[in-house]
Amino acid sequence: MEPTRTETRQVNGQEIFIRHWGDESLPPLLMLHGFPEYGGAWADLAALLSLHFHCIAPDQRGYGQSSTPEGIEPYAMAHLMADMAALIEDKPVTVLAHDWGASVGYALAMFRPEVVARLIILNGVHPVPFQRAMAAGGAQSKASQYINTLRSEGSAIRLAKDDFAELLKLFSAHMDLSWLTADRLEAYRAEWGRPGRLRAMINWYRASPLQVAAPGKPIRDLPDFPVERLRVKCPHLLVWGREDTALLPEATEGLEVFVQDLTRVEIEGADHWLHHQKPQAVAEAVLDWCARRPL
Numbered sequence: 001m002e003p004t005r006t007e008t009r010q011v012n013g014q015e016i017f018i019r020h021w022g023d024e025s026l027p028p029l030l031m032l033h034g035f036p037e038y039g040g041a042w043a044d045l046a047a048l049l050s051l052h053f054h055c056i057a058p059d060q061r062g063y064g065q066s067s068t069p070e071g072i073e074p075y076a077m078a079h080l081m082a083d084m085a086a087l088i089e090d091k092p093v094t095v096l097a098h099d100w101g102a103s104v105g106y107a108l109a110m111f112r113p114e115v116v117a118r119l120i121i122l123n124g125v126h127p128v129p130f131q132r133a134m135a136a137g138g139a140q141s142k143a144s145q146y147i148n149t150l151r152s153e154g155s156a157i158r159l160a161k162d163d164f165a166e167l168l169k170l171f172s173a174h175m176d177l178s179w180l181t182a183d184r185l186e187a188y189r190a191e192w193g194r195p196g197r198l199r200a201m202i203n204w205y206r207a208s209p210l211q212v213a214a215p216g217k218p219i220r221d222l223p224d225f226p227v228e229r230l231r232v233k234c235p236h237l238l239v240w241g242r243e244d245t246a247l248l249p250e251a252t253e254g255l256e257v258f259v260q261d262l263t264r265v266e267i268e269g270a271d272h273w274l275h276h277q278k279p280q281a282v283a284e285a286v287l288d289w290c291a292r293r294p295l
Helices: 039-049 076-088 098-109 127-135 139-143 143-153 155-172 184-194 199-205 278-290
Strands: 004-009 014-021 028-032 054-059 094-100 116-122 238-243 263-267
Touching: 004 076, 014 039, 014 076, 028 039, 028 076, 028 098, 039 054, 039 127, 039 278, 054 076, 076 098, 094 098, 098 116, 116 278, 127 184, 127 238, 143 155, 143 199, 155 199, 184 199, 238 278, 263 278
Parallel strands: 028 054, 028 094, 094 116, 116 238, 238 263
Antiparallel strands: 004 014, 014 054
16 A cells, blocks of 8 residues: 655654655554664555554654664664654654564653553564563574674675675565565665665664673673663553564563553464564554553
């Protein structure tokens, strides 16, 4: 489904490209993509949700048609979070986010709670359970070794070779990409191929303070995590594709400690790319939960 309209806005010192779906008088739904996607990746889900919401899907900084500031520091979470708070003009909205977008969604809910009325996460992780799982030296540590690969110098050049062959390998990671049709793949390659984009996308990983342990070698000197400061106080829905091989269930263990009102829904036959594989099931889970958590 094509967007109802698109625009480019000056936000927090950046140009942010935004896709809109649906009647703009409906309640706003801010849709935050992850790596290595872009705002247009929400098209299937937006088609199902735009009867109930004004869907707002930005290309976050470093992605797609939005600004790609030089260096690593501009991709620190404080800036990414500030972009989205400014985009919605500090008004409370429902946030729906996936993968890296989930990190921004959690940051908004924790540090700018006045702008998040409800938080919906699709296969994304709160930073504390995720950090603990990655530091344990077990299955999640092993599954997250790609982060170290991405952070290494020259990774953007390697991933771009042969028409992004290595990036596609990383994208699949033993998961189902049957939804990625030839036309969709061409659209992704066009976004990845914009000057400076791939390096900027990878700089999200480099700017993150999260540590990844080597398998079998746990990190034992993690800092203390202040529960109250890192708490999500709004209603929170976590929708999970059970066959995800990048984010494992252990990455969400203990989430209830940080969330006052948490609902978990599992989607059968889906993995990390659940919003592409099972958009109808995801939309039904979202709409059912929102009906039970009215604004």
